[in-house]
Amino acid sequence: MSHRSTLAAALVALVSLLVIGPAGAAVPHRIVSLSPTATESLFAIGAGPQVVAVDDQSDYPKRAPRTSLSGYTPNVEAIAGYRPDLVVLSDDANDVVAGLGKLGIRVLLQPAAKNLGEAYAEIRQLGAVTGHRRGAAKVVTAMKKTIAKVVKSTPKRRFSVYHELTPDFYSATSNTFIGRIYKLFGLRNIADAADSSSTGYPQLSGEYILSANPNLIVLADTRCCGQSAKAVASRPGWSGVAAVRTGAVVGIDDSVASRWGPRVVQFVRAVGKALSRRSG
Amino acid sequence: MRPARARLWLLASVLFLAAALLVGVLVGPVHLGAVNVVRATFAHVFGLHSPLSGSDDAILWELRLPRVILAALVGGTLAAAGAAYQGVFRNPLADPYLLGAAAGAGLGATIVVAYAPASSLTGDLLPIGAFVGAALAVVAAYVLGRSAGIAAGPGALVLAGVTIASFLTALQTFVQQQHVDTVQEVYSWLLGRLATSGWRDVGIVLPYAVVSWAVIIAHRRLLDVLSVGDEEAAALGVNVARVRLLVVTAATIATAAAVAVSGLIGFVGIIVPHTIRLLVGGSYRLLLPLSVIVGAGFLVFADVIARTVMSPAELPIGVVTAFFGAPFFAVVLRTSRRPA
Numbered sequence: 215m216s217h218r219s220t221l222a223a224a225l226v227a228l229v230s231l232l233v234i235g236p237a238g239a240a241v242p243h244r245i246v247s248l249s250p251t252a253t254e255s256l257f258a259i260g261a262g263p264q265v266v267a268v269d270d271q272s273d274y275p276k277r278a279p280r281t282s283l284s285g286y287t288p289n290v291e292a293i294a295g296y297r298p299d300l301v302v303l304s305d306d307a308n309d310v311v312a313g314l315g316k317l318g319i320r321v322l323l324q325p326a327a328k329n330l331g332e333a334y335a336e337i338r339q340l341g342a343v344t345g346h347r348r349g350a351a352k353v354v355t356a357m358k359k360t361i362a363k364v365v366k367s368t369p370k371r372r373f374s375v376y377h378e379l380t381p382d383f384y385s386a387t388s389n390t391f392i393g394r395i396y397k398l399f400g401l402r403n404i405a406d407a408a409d410s411s412s413t414g415y416p417q418l419s420g421e422y423i424l425s426a427n428p429n430l431i432v433l434a435d436t437r438c439c440g441q442s443a444k445a446v447a448s449r450p451g452w453s454g455v456a457a458v459r460t461g462a463v464v465g466i467d468d469s470v471a472s473r474w475g476p477r478v479v480q481f482v483r484a485v486g487k488a489l490s491r492r493s494g
Numbered sequence: 495m496r497p498a499r500a501r502l503w504l505l506a507s508v509l510f511l512a513a514a515l516l517v518g519v520l521v522g523p524v525h526l527g528a529v530n531v532v533r534a535t536f537a538h539v540f541g542l543h544s545p546l547s548g549s550d551d552a553i554l555w556e557l558r559l560p561r562v563i564l565a566a567l568v569g570g571t572l573a574a575a576g577a578a579y580q581g582v583f584r585n586p587l588a589d590p591y592l593l594g595a596a597a598g599a600g601l602g603a604t605i606v607v608a609y610a611p612a613s614s615l616t617g618d619l620l621p622i623g624a625f626v627g628a629a630l631a632v633v634a635a636y637v638l639g640r641s642a643g644i645a646a647g648p649g650a651l652v653l654a655g656v657t658i659a660s661f662l663t664a665l666q667t668f669v670q671q672q673h674v675d676t677v678q679e680v681y682s683w684l685l686g687r688l689a690t691s692g693w694r695d696v697g698i699v700l701p702y703a704v705v706s707w708a709v710i711i712a713h714r715r716l717l718d719v720l721s722v723g724d725e726e727a728a729a730l731g732v733n734v735a736r737v738r739l740l741v742v743t744a745a746t747i748a749t750a751a752a753v754a755v756s757g758l759i760g761f762v763g764i765i766v767p768h769t770i771r772l773l774v775g776g777s778y779r780l781l782l783p784l785s786v787i788v789g790a791g792f793l794v795f796a797d798v799i800a801r802t803v804m805s806p807a808e809l810p811i812g813v814v815t816a817f818f819g820a821p822f823f824a825v826v827l828r829t830s831r832r833p834a
Contacts, residue, residue: 228650234789255540271674273677279799284674286674286675287671302801369735380678380679380682381690382682382687382689382690383689383690383808384524386680394712407806407808408805408807409543416804416807416808417682417689417807417808417810418806418807418808419522419523419689419801419805419806419807419808420557420689420690421522421523421524421553421558421801422523422524422805422806424524424549424552424553424557425523425549425550426806427549438678438679438681440677449554449556449692450556450557450560450692450693450694451552451553451556452550452552453552454548454549454552455549
């Protein structure tokens with residue numbers, strides 16, 4: 215891990231410690247998670263039995279107690295109705311953190327990770343707060359190991375990648391969480407040239423994608439928008455793109471590609487597999 | 495206006511459109527070379543061998559050309575529909591979305607995105623949902639407005655449109671809140687999308703656009719008569735209600751078709767007719783044909799900006815029409831100020 219990401223991880227930990235506030239010590243037994251990523255992490259580290267409710271977008275794992283609670287438009291009363299002793303969030307929408315604070319409910323804010331280091335830090339933090347330090351450490355170690363193994367066993371080539379978020383060509387640059395994973399493989403991200411907005415998620419022009427001729431296309435809009443290798447091949451003008459010609463168009467479950475929890479390993483595996491086949 | 499001057503304005507507008515189309519096909523995020531572009535275009539039209547390489551040829555023929563032509567069709571339609579609405583309602587603020595077409599299309603599109611099973615089919619259903627939504631909204635507004643009685647005049651219709659639009663927008667917001675995962679897709683559609691257009695979209699809009707242009711332009715003299723007032727026009731033997739219904743129907747169907755393929759592109763329906771009014775004068779005989787031609791050119795230019803200014807990233811077309819259109823309109827407004 216680089217110095218910078220260690221520092222970032224430390225900062226994340228510090229900020230969230232401040233948010234947790236004075237109540238800090240006791241192990242929570244009624245956790246409400248309004249962050250699909252946190253839900254996945256909680257169950258992975260063994261804190262699942264302590265979780266009493268998760269938000270409507272938390273569709274993994276299946277056994278998570280999904281409710282109609284919303285993380286996008288959270289309602290303090292509805293959350294309080296579950297009598298939680300810890301609420302985990304990824305966004306402070308509707309001033310929910312202040313609202314829960316007034317009720318004396320502990321809140322853990324875990325914003326979208328910008329890199330793997332931050333993702334690991336958040337999992338460890340969940341472990342520390344819920345009394346599953348060991349479980350969290352195990353999950354992080356396994357993630358690191360698998361990712362390192364996949365990256366190492368994948369042949370390095372100067373391939374270019376196009377990561378598709380929506381069918382109207384929104385993409386992710388190397389400065390995003392998902393973009394950093396492509397960087398691990400040494401891929402050249404075609405969205406980087408379009409990063410003038412520095413949001414990390416520019417909308418590319420179709421002309422540019424065709425002329426950039428990416429060797430690998432990863433579709434993160436399979437579930438939302440029904441995209442697939444077949445659908446891409448039938449787009450006007452796309453049949454000549456290198457990735458389409460060589461069968462290197464990979465569809466990935468949108469939620470796996472948009473979260474920063476333990477299942478990021480699945481994403482890394484899928485990319486590694488596509489690259490290995492592509493160069494085999 | 496003397497016929498000679500009218501002809502001059504027509505010629506100027508045609509030249510403007512031609513320039514827009516030329517710039518539209520020549521300029522893009524990918525440099526193709528002017529000579530090659532012209533030769534390749536002719537090659538495709540006459541079935542000859544294109545001088546461009548495979549991917550460049552696809553960029554020109556599958557992406558850029560249909561996009562330019564679609565922008566022209568949509569721009570011409572929105573401008574003509576805006577001018578027609580302003581005429582039949584004698585309201586300078588009327589635009590093609592006045593009677594709830596935008597809200598209806600938005601609701602239709604949102605419902606498709608939220609409830610249709612996710613598959614590549616959603617892409618095909620979306621224009622249909624938007625079209626049906628827009629058409630139904632305007633029909634509802636019309637029925638509601640007419641029930642207020644003809645005596646209430648065009649004002650009742652406008653109020654009915656506002657009522658229907660607020661109601662449908664509320665419904666759309668509700669559906670969106672229930673399906674937060676659809677926000678991104680709906681939002682990008684609402685801002686207008688020419689980014690993914692192909693020949694299929696051109697095929698969808700073309701018949702509606704051409705028929706509605708013909709109907710609207712055929713009514714140009716009657717709209718001039720209507721501009722003096724309902725009663726006066728009726729005294730001159732004009733069936734006011736019938737003219738209004740015909741023109742609104744033509745403008746609405748074309749707007750719905752345009753919205754279906756390109757989302758909500760604002761401002762064109764207001765800025766283009768008013769710029770022409772300020773420069774050329776208010777007679778609908780010239781205003782309507784000029785609106786079609788200039789509107790087409792305007793949107794093609796706006797789209798050139800949308801796909802080049804941040805290249806290789808895109809800017810939503812709706813942002814461009816407002817951001818560049820509004821200051822331009824302000825300049826026209828100032829320079830054409832006549833002494834009181």
